[in-house]
Amino acid sequence: MTTERTLVLVKPDGVSRGLTGAILARVEAKGYRLAALEQLTPGRELLAEHYAEHEGKPFYEPLLEFMASGPVVAAIFEGERVIEAFRSLAGATDPTVAAPGTIRGDFGRDWGLKVQQNLVHGSDSPESAEREIAIWFSA
Ligand code: RTP
Ligand code: MG
Numbered sequence: 651m652t653t654e655r656t657l658v659l660v661k662p663d664g665v666s667r668g669l670t671g672a673i674l675a676r677v678e679a680k681g682y683r684l685a686a687l688e689q690l691t692p693g694r695e696l697l698a699e700h701y702a703e704h705e706g707k708p709f710y711e712p713l714l715e716f717m718a719s720g721p722v723v724a725a726i727f728e729g730e731r732v733i734e735a736f737r738s739l740a741g742a743t744d745p746t747v748a749a750p751g752t753i754r755g756d757f758g759r760d761w762g763l764k765v766q767q768n769l770v771h772g773s774d775s776p777e778s779a780e781r782e783i784a785i786w787f788s789a
Contacts, residue, residue: 712764
């Protein structure tokens with residue numbers, strides 16, 4: 651089996667609430683290797699590329715505004731089936747109903763805002779992972 655890579659983002663809500671370490675620790679503790687790490691406040695151009703598939707959806711503008719609102723931590727994790735594994739660790743998109751034991755289920759809630767603030771992003775396929783890693787780690 652070939653080793654996979656995934657892009658994990660700790661979104662601005664996760665960073666500002668001081669949850670970066672707790673979130674990354676869960677992925678490391680499950681056994682995946684942290685291969686790269688950076689913190690940046692993303693600009694609109696980077697976010698438009700990252701979220702191209704959502705352009706035109708009702709939550710698109712609020713999503714970009716939220717993601718540009720403060721520092722984001724971007725990480726690359728490596729290991730067999732890490733893409734699937736991280737999606738499972740993250741839990742459902744809506745943090746209100748995400749299962750307890752998941753990152754979103756344990757740390758997230760609905761804040762009554764225009765977009766789901768759900769702490770993390772994880773690539774959803776090998777193709778997305780390579781595309782997203784190139785966007786966030788271009789240097
Ligand atoms: P992600 O891409 O961030 O890992 O999350 P996901 O696959 O679970 O969710 P996706 O459908 O790709 O949506 C991307 C992000 O947009 C925000 N969102 N808000 N109705 C809403 O308010 C809504 N729907 C989506 C979330 O931040 C979601 O993670
Ligand atoms: Mg997605």
